[in-house]
Amino acid sequence: MMFNKLTREDFQKLESMLPGRVLDGKSINEDYYHDELGTAFGVPEVLVKVLSTEDVASVMKLAYERNIPVVVRGSGTGLVGGAVAINGGIMLDTSAMKKVIELDENNLTVTVQSGLLLMELAAYCDEHGYQYCPDPGEKSATIGGNISTNAGGMRAVKYGVTRDAVRAITAVLPTGEIMRFGSKVVKNSSGYDLKDLIIGSEGTLAVVTEATLKIIPKPEYAISILVPFSSMKDAISTVPKVIRAQVTPVAVEYMSQDVILFAEEYLGKKFPTHASDAYLLLTFDGNTREAVMHDMETIADLCLENDALDVFMIDTDERSASVWSARGAFLEAIKGSTDQMDECDVVVPRSKVADFILYTHQVAKEVGLRIPSFGHAGDGNLHIYLCRDGLEEKEWESRKDRAFKLMYDRAKEIGGLVSGEHGIGLDKRPYLLNMLGERQLELMRGIKNVFDPKGILNPGKVV
């Protein structure tokens, strides 16, 4: 795909549309050249700080007319090179679009601009007695970023992922047309669901500028349990039994002692127990203490029947902080334990999680890389990290490619998929093709072509 470079005239046009909010050259901070993981690199020709849907529409019109590529960026917390301007062009920075437009307490929705951070949305809902259910680990991501990757997070077991919580979106097509997809309605059987198609499309189909999100009255009580098992296999094999029990936990997380030790070092704070090498962390919520305790005790008993060494109760804010702060720091902690890392956000059927983690240990030995992992055991989504640990560039690339190939091949064999929540971006494209095959990718490209015939939106990503 051949694109035009921005001319002086284009820059002036942008500047006249959005005075003082168009940056170029060295005035663009280098942070915009890469995302959180830093595996992909690209320098945007201009960075445009948009404040409204209309701003986005006017920029898109110009880009479409002039055939200039556009990459949308929220907080830049992505991990697969999705929001990186690998073809130069315009980078749309939505991070100042932070307005809460409407809280509709009768329909239980909140409508926000796409640059609002997840933590800001959570705080707003909390303040008004509500909860936005998806809970991805990166709280400084924007809601637009979450929508672009269909982010999941820890509460997916009970409440689903971002797609389950988005009722409607306002999006700008590559031509600059402003569209509203979906509505506040609960049911929808009205033709193809274009809203759901745009969710998870990683900025390749349209630019999401506003979202109407489903909220629920905030559960009054929550309690977590930390369950040590003598082995990872014992821990993970208990998960399907937990899911089968007549109790729905909010979260079911797996963590191993080695990753906990990284978090301790990173946070400079001890974890409350070192009873074992393998733990499950489960949360239950509800509106009465009795109901939540009943759920907790049902699963605690089940864990003990399945050879758990003990069950530790996390029932206050302080206890919750001591455990969940470590869980929340895993990514940064592993990052801090090495000079460079890459990640595999594979998702496999719940019944195969233990086998897959054991397989990563085998790959680590075979390839000669340290591969720590943790994951959402309740939904089969694992976060597996390949650590460079001082290897020479060439050797690192070669071992990394081999490890990825082995792991994605195994995931395919057992019915898994490339990404549970981080997306495909630039980095995971070869594995998507390998996993889904040419025909499915062709269908995806066909959809892309309908939305974006000139291919200017986030070119080179996903498909």
Added chain:
Amino acid sequence: MNILVCVKQVPGSSNVQVDEKTGLLIRPKKGNKLNPYDLYAIEASLELREKTGGAVKILTMGPPQAAEALEECLWMGCDEGFLITDRAFGGADVLATSYTISQGIRRTGSVDLIVCGKQTTDGDTAQVGAETAEHLGIPHLSNVTKILSVDKGWVTVEANQENMIVKESLRMPCLICMDSEINTPRLPSYRRKKALDGSLIHSLTLNDLEDKDSTHYGLKGSPTQVQKVFPPEKSTSRVMVEGSSEELAQKLNDLLADRKFI
């Protein structure tokens, strides 16, 4: 070695609101919990027991439901609990509370070391520990950050005294108040919860204490008169700074320096 930890049951939310018109506490929906500052004292005591052997007993004063706080300590690994409870103890100020606790401690058997938290999240006076020791006539030290050693009837500790860290040896029996954030308190065990019945918790009423004069306890024994309760003022003023990374760093430095934080 016998260690006794004094604990308190407090409102479940540390951010208790006060009704501005009536001055009454708005009870949070979360119920009650063990005073978070006491958790550090329990952890330090359990770690000490692991080294020296012996027992960790816990004691609290409060209404009958305060036994829940003791149960939680047992689930964390403590050995035995004492609940000082009697209508006569209601409405106690710091003086009457510490006197009641000191009387209760005399009924818990032999004690070498009494350990308290730094303060409570509801009263926040940080005085009960020291006053209890005064009633018992034993040495005491606050803001203890580490228990270094126990040897021949002496305990050596490190304490954070505002501008310096001091190392002190106290002859036992003595009382120490542990600082906060000095360890990561262990979590209560569901396995222990299931295994224990209520037999490890003993109630102490006025009749069980040495001093049975009810005028020394509760409201009658409290010289403090509360005139008014009101919420603390909260400042929500914010300063927004803009600029490049270098400019922001400089402005932040200047702001902190102006306010004498650095």
